Structure formats: C-alpha cells, structure tokens
Amino acid sequence: MSLIVQKFGGSSVANADRVFNVAKIVTDTYAQGHDVVVVVSAQGDTTDDLIAKGQEINPNASKRERDMLVAAGEQVSIALLAMAIEKLGYPVVSLLGWQAGFQTSSAHTSARIRRVVPNRIRKELDKKRIVVVAGFQGVSRYDDVTTLGRGGSDTSAVAIAAAMHADLCQIFTDVEGVYTADPRLVANARKLKDISYDEMLELATLGAQVLNNRSVEMAKKYNIELEVLSSLVRAPGTIVKEKSKMEKMLISGVAKDTDVARISVIGVPDEPGFAFKMFSKVSAKNINVDIILQSIGRDGKKDISFTVPADKVDEVKACLTDYVENIGAKDLLVSTDVAKISIVGAGMESHAGVATKMFEALYDAQINIQMIATSEIKVSVLINKKDADRAVTAIHEKFFEE
C-alpha cells in the first residue's frame, strides 16, 4: 500500500459529469488499497468569475480581500467532489487550505508555501478516509486566507506529497502527458515516457503549460516522482523524475510561447551601469526578464532589447518611461507581435550542434530569428508571432521525424 497524491485542475471538475469522472478515478485508486489525498482547483471558470465580480466592485481592492474572494472557489469544488465520492459509497472528507495545514507567506495573491503540517490529513487517512484538499490556498501566520497565485494547485499537490513522503504525485490534466511538441499543432508529436525535472522545468517556463514550474522546482527539491496524465483517457502518462533513463534523445520537446512581448530601448548611453539600473527597476516589480539582446555600441549609444511576459508590458512601460527619458535614450519600443520557440533537452549538454540544427530548420522554413538565448539544456529564439506554428512544425520534423 502506498500514499498517492492526485491533483485535478479546474476543467477536470467543471460540471457534475466531470466531478463524477474524477470521483471514479480517485475511488478506483483507493479501492486498489492506496491512501489517497486529492487536490482540486476551483471549477472551470469559477476563479475568473469571482475575479470579475471583485473587479466590478473595486478594481483596486486589497490583495487580502481578493484572496478571501477567490478562495471560495475551491471550497465549492472540494465539497462537490466529496459529495460525489460519498455518492459512490466511499468514506471521504474535504479540507480547506487552513484545515489541511498549508502555512504560507503573507504575500497575498502569490503566497509561497512555508510548510505543510499534515496532522489533520494524516488523522483522516488513518480513519481510512479519502482526503480532498483545496488547492491554491493556505493560511498566513496572521490567520488570513492566502492564495498561491495562478497554477498554484500543482504546487499544493507537490507540497503535500513532499510533506507526507508520498510515493507518487499524479497531476491530472486535459492532455495525456508531456509531448515532443503540442499535439494539436504537430501531428507526429509523441508522448514522452519520462522526462527529467530540469527538462520539465524549462518546458514549463517556456510555455508548454503542462505543469506549473514552481511545482516542478519543488518536486525536484524533494525528489517527488510526478506523473502527468489525462483525467479523461485512462492511460499511463509521462513520469517526471530526477534522471530520465528510458529514452536517450537529443531533445525532449519543442515549446511555443506567444504570451511574450519584446521591449526595445533605443539609444542607451554606451557606458557601464545603465543596463543594470534598467533591469533592477524591472525586477523590483517582480517581473521576469527573459531573453536579453544588446547591440554593439556606436557613437556612444547602444540599443537594449529584452522580453517579458505579455501581460506585464504596461507595468514595464510605467516603470521605465521616466528612466528612459532621464538618460536621454531615444525611444522605448514595444512589440507583442512575437513568439518564443524553444527546444529543451538534457542531451544538449553532451551534444554540440543542437542549436545549429534548430537554426537550420528555421532557415529551411524561411523564418527570421529576432533574438536568441541559450542555457545548458535549452535554446530559445524570438520570431514573428505569425511564424510560430510553422516554426514548431519545422523544428519538430528536423529533430524527431528525419
């Protein structure tokens, strides 16, 4: 008998039929003799609906009250799932974040889990109950309700798995696992049997949107075996673990990210310190800068371009406009008409020429590269948004189908 943590996202519990589908998966696992802890997100669009309700009242409401508002969403979904499990005849109890022992920081709307004290969960498991836990939420040291920010339910699941030394943490989603590329885009994309934490991390960061990256970081830190699998198709998914041994591939996958924007500051003085000051202003706002490109200085001036998440553009502009003026830079240009295409793979570390192969695929498809960034296990390029899908197909063909 082992302890299994299962996480289901909002679309998996969007309506009564879906809730019962989840209840069946959970009770089947329990019937096999396992202890089961289930982490659930709010149903379908509930979180967005609640946010809209709050916006109508006060777009500048405090983050504390915003957390209070949206945390109601998971409360509804855990109760409904518990009711469905009761209907199937199994013992069950639902727990809110504070009841389940999720102690977090006080950074409302994007709190970090400080620790999970799973006393109550353990007591309920000892009573042979299935435990349904509200994902995405916790409680601060001031006894205030907090939320972990978008995608936080994955993190909730991994945190419980870590705190309770679970044998497996299954993340159920609407795809059957991690693919070499988006299967809706690339017909020949294939499901990976396994993938390493690092590769998964790069894919998560790069917009594969299968797993929240904070959850993968935590799984890596505590060495929790993750399985990404479908809540609708009963089939083995993709295992995420320390070392991927099963497959010896050059790269694991091709990812596309269209939620990205390019910011260019034209005519920055070509002297030390200006770039540093600029980026420290951006990071002070907690905005991640990704690819950075700096032109060669000429006439004492240079251009600096970088990418940020598309929804942060206004914030970046607001925090840089004054500075750009003060230093006498010529212009601050923004383009959201871009996409980031990345390849990820631990195999890159020991194989030269991977980047070249990617560039060749893009050249063959006559796609222009605007910016390039590389790490040990990934290569990213920024291209025109309209070329994004063609780029993914071309690169996938080059690496997986030739």
Next chain:
Amino acid sequence: MSLIVQKFGGSSVANADRVFNVAKIVTDTYAQGHDVVVVVSAQGDTTDDLIAKGQEINPNASKRERDMLVAAGEQVSIALLAMAIEKLGYPVVSLLGWQAGFQTSSAHTSARIRRVVPNRIRKELDKKRIVVVAGFQGVSRYDDVTTLGRGGSDTSAVAIAAAMHADLCQIFTDVEGVYTADPRLVANARKLKDISYDEMLELATLGAQVLNNRSVEMAKKYNIELEVLSSLVRAPGTIVKEKSKMEKMLISGVAKDTDVARISVIGVPDEPGFAFKMFSKVSAKNINVDIILQSIGRDGKKDISFTVPADKVDEVKACLTDYVENIGAKDLLVSTDVAKISIVGAGMESHAGVATKMFEALYDAQINIQMIATSEIKVSVLINKKDADRAVTAIHEKFFEE
C-alpha cells in the same frame, strides 16, 4: 463612541449597487465615530444556487460537506463588501466564521453557537478597522466548518453583540421595522417604535419573518438592544428591548403563517400515554408541534390534531405511520390548506377579552376557526388558507382602526 453591530441579509447585498449601499451605511456609522462590526449573509440566491449544485451531485450528501459547500457563499459576500468599503476609502478587514471566533456545536447544517471568542475582531477594531464578518457560519471543536441553519446570520450578529457587549445591534432588512400587520396586506398597518423581546419572539415564531427567533431569544438572554430597520430607506426602525414603554397597546401586531400543516390522527384509543408516545416520536425528530387539539373521547376512541411546519409533513408521516397502525388508529390525515393567524401583545396579560375580540372579528368576516391556541401574550387560530389575508385585515381593523 460606542460599538455597533450591523447585520445585512442576502437581498441587501444581492448585487454591486446593493453592496455599495451597504458600504455607505456602514462607513457613515463608522464616520460618526463608532466601532462597527458588520455581519453579512450570502448574496441573494447564492445559498440556494449552491444547495442546488450539491443536490445535482448527491441529494444525500453528508451534512458536513453541505456545510462546506454553502459556507462559500458568505465568503464571497464579505470579500465583496470589504472591497466596496475599501473603495470608499475606509480601513476594513473581512473575517470568516472561524477567524471571527464563532465556536459552534458539531450539528452540521443547524449548529448552535457555543461561544464567540472575539479576540481577532477586537484586535482589528483596535486598529480602527471596520470588521466584516461572515454570518451563518462557524467552526466546530473538530475544526470543521459549520452553518447555523437558515436565518442564522441574525443569530451571528446578536452573538457578537453579546460577546462584545455592543451598545446596539441593528438588523437591516427589506422592511422598515416591525408593523402591526404585514404592510403589503394591510394598508393601515403602522410601524411600531418599540416592542418587547417576548412579543417579538411570538411574532417571529408566528411567521412575521422579520427576525429569526433564535436571535431574539439570544438578545433577550443577554439583554442586547436590537433595532430592525431598512437597508434601503434611511429611517429609524423598531427597537426590540426588554420592556416596551413607549406604546401602551393592547396588541402589538397581527401575524400570518401559511407554512403550516395540520395533521389529524383519527381513532386513537382514549387511554393515557398514547398522545405522549406519539408526540415524543415527533419531537425526537426535532420537529416543533404547535397547536394541539384533542377531541373528547367517545366509544373509547379520540382524535388528536396538531400543526407542524409545512416542510416537515413527510417526516412526520414517516415517523408516525407505523405507530398509528400499531395502536389501531383509523387514519392519519394531512392538510396543508391551512393558515395560522395570531395576535401578539404583552397587553393581553392584563386585559381580558382580547381573544374574544379576535374571534368576533373573524365571525364578522364569516371565517371559520379550526383550532385555537393561546399563551400569555398571544392567541393563534388555524383557518382555511384562502381566508388568511381577509382574516389579517379584519383583525387589524378591529384592534387598530376602530
């Protein structure tokens, strides 16, 4: 400076406009220099919608999970009201039942408040914040979320007022106060300046539906001055307190209750013990029996009739059918085509002839009386449902307009 508890029901916060209306009432009170604790119910039909969602999944869900489900409703309304108060520029914090210190029994869906430990509320008031508290909910000794049952938010408000020795507890509703009769029914009905706890209790029990009767009992026990007033019209309401001195009226009001059913057991053996056993079966189900009428025994048999809340009819039938058969009674008849009309007034205690005056009004209107019950300060009659409105008008005329 005084401490004022203000309670707003679901219709008072049904939409964004209403929420801001409440926020204005609350902040006006705060701006006058008072400490303000606000108790709110779930918005409009939220509780019913949540219950329907639960019913769809599992009509026989455990009461614990039903509480978990519906308690989400107040969580949304307190967050929205707090956001509106923030928008108006006032300091505010919202608190759930467990945060506000509502310790209740474990009787899920109809829990009783054991005590309120208002440490957190007091701390927030000390910070000069308006405190918005979720009504209707609390937490059991097992750290489970409980609800107080329908109408429970009134009780929440009075319980806080009692625990904190508040100077006044205002219950905002959609009527302007307590009237001598339902103003929608009787054009000449007039608002009472004040009314005693006992009179209010009888009126609440008798279907005036202005205040939940548990809350009036609690207010009486702890001598909390209540004010019933409108959330839409700014005008003084009706004060409920120990002794009504302002008005020396024979009766305070006429109440109508159509949510009532008459049960008749025909042919009960005319021997001691049968009635007792029958009613103990009903009260074991926690069902309140109201008016009881017993016929004179004849041929060793008698008939027993009594009234129960209309929604308890099925439960009563289920728990009595076997017994009625076993004792050889002839039949168990049910009528929901009845209404209970009552007059209430502390003045009755010292004035004879009040009941007679009521019967005279009904006789003049040619309305037949099925059953009669009296207490020190009330007289109730059971009549045909179709005559109910006519009866109220006739009695009101007799007492208030002649």
